[in-house]
Amino acid sequence: MSSPPELGMQFSDLRQQKDAYRLGAWVFVASEIMLFAGIFLVYLIGRMTHPEAFTEGSHELNQFLGAVNTAILLTSSFSVAVAVSKAEDKKYRTASWLLLLTAVMGICFLGIKAYEWYEEYERARVPGLNFTYEGEHLPGLLLFFWFYFTSTALHAIHVTIGVLVNLWFAWVCRYRAHWVPDPSPVVLSGIYWHLVDLVWIFLFPFLYLVGGAS
Amino acid sequence: MKDYLYEDVSLKSWLLTTDHKRIGILFLLTITFFFIIGGVAATLMRMELATAPGDLVSADVYNRLFTLHGTVMVWLFLIPSIPATLGNFLLPLMIGAKDLAFPRLNLLSWYVFLFGGLLTLWSIIIGGVDTGWTFYTPYSTTYTNSHVIMMAAGIFIVGFSSIFSGLNFIVTVHSLRAPEMTWTRLPLFVWTLYATSLIMVLATPILSVTLVLIAAERLFGVGIFDPALGGDPLLFQHLFWFYSHPAVYIMILPGMGVISEILPCFARRPIFGYKFIAGSSLAIAVFGFLVWGHHMFAAGQSLYAGLVFSFLSFLVAVPSGIKVFSWTATLYKGSIRFDTPMLYALGFMGLFTIGGLTGLFLATLAVDVHLTDTFFVVAHFHFIMVGGMLMAYLGGLHFWWPKMTGKLYPETLGRISAVLIFLGFNGTFLPQFILGYLGMPRRYYAYPEQFEFLNVISSAGAVLLALGYALPLAYFTWSLIKGRPAGADPWNAAGLEWKVSSPPPHHNFETIPVVEQPYRYPRPGHE
């Protein structure tokens, strides 16, 4: 019995290999969730300690662009989900286009995010770079903006990796469809992209909305 | 058919290997190096404490020594010790697999570990850190001028190595078991590795966050932990112990697994209470996440929180007790052979039990107020970490050394080392219980005259202990060159790893191995 070339020597068949990769992706997601959970926890405690400062911080963010970015990311999650199911039906051309679309939306997200950072930089709100503030909420507002930049930057790194993974699978599905084993590993990039989306779904209300509305 | 050691002997083949056995050996060499560094620091501390006045080193150097000792021993030795060496080497062999699920991730785990470890070492070389391995705030973020950020960065990176290994083990246990290797036939060592991996994957990210927060407060003056900046120092302790208490179980659980392999083999009896031992490993992993507050009884935590954490800490003793009783019952009516691994395992049982019971003293609220930050605490966790984990690690190393290298070590010297370590360990740490009870605080480089006698005994014990560690280092190395060939199964042991030749071939199994019930002792057809 000869084994297909894409089968790792540690596996006995492709089914086992796919199960292993899928479980690996989920364990990775669990670990990532603990990472972001730790950040969110400390954010919530900061918010309880400095409610006014955090409200002021929320007011300063660009809610409109934040909402646009949320819409973009949610739509991209839809397109990646369809891409996964197309790939499982062996419709690799369609899957490739959808993955490309997902990646493009990810790039749009990053562009808008970068513009927001630039706005905040102009207003001297980047801790460690140019943070200056004279008002009464000093320690709290510094904390808020540190959280804002750390969490959105960490998230942006995840988006960037996701964009690269999606581009890679888009290329494979388009030009090297015979590399794609059955069952297809495209689902891995789907799981990862949903994680990226999920984290943002928490970040957006935490940073932009809570206390920022009135 | 060449074995994994001689398949290709070039340096490149070692540095680019994806063979779990070779990666286990790479980890073994690396953590031995770090163990020696941590051990040298401990030796210097015991030398300083041999006399009451602070005469050998300055207070500041002493602070840096115990920080070095704690950091290196916890993160660069104990956490990876059994999982990354014996676990890496044995897990695929024990479940009848050809490798781990993600061999390249496994190699990456070693490189990440090496890089993080060297960064930590660099922070020590350029001057060290004086906060203790616990990095308590606000001292670590606002007041100290030592190299906290560099060391935290090193530990942060090492954390990823843990996560990668944990992920790899979990997936391997789930998906790569041989067809007949059901969950209830898994060796107990595999069960403990599985439980350990869960903790590694879920707790380590919290440590990463905590270290990043420390760096942020130091670098940018962001007020997270320092009350002067509007932060809360207790928050740091919550985050730190949310990782570091489960980390204790990362360190002890694999040791318990090793003991569960050694005892049946040298008592020639099947393990008693297989399902209870397996289940209690998972129970320990789960409960371990719920008891972190017992490190903060005297730190200003609310009394009600203290009560709950005290109660939960007592509960953890139940699964640990189940294990100790099951091991003891395994010995009952066995035909016991006192080979080196067995001596280590028996030493483990005694020392771990003392360590666990003194943990209950500390989990008792009122008693803990008296004992917090004294040498009693130091003695307690060394009984778990050194008396427990290190004994198990050495026991396991002796048990599987013939498998890993294909060579036998000199048995008499092995037994001498086990006895020496047991005696030296008790000499070092039993007096520290009394010292702590009498009120000697930890982390002081000088102390009142009346504590000198017990400290001298402790330092003398440490000399024996050091000798005990030097011995295996010497004869293991010697055995590589002069040791007699071991054969596939020198202990006449059960378990798939003994079915393959020693050292095992490159891909472990030529054909899918036949799996039998675990711990079939006495061996059918042999005795």
Ligand SMILES: [Cu+2]
């Ligand atoms: Cu604890």
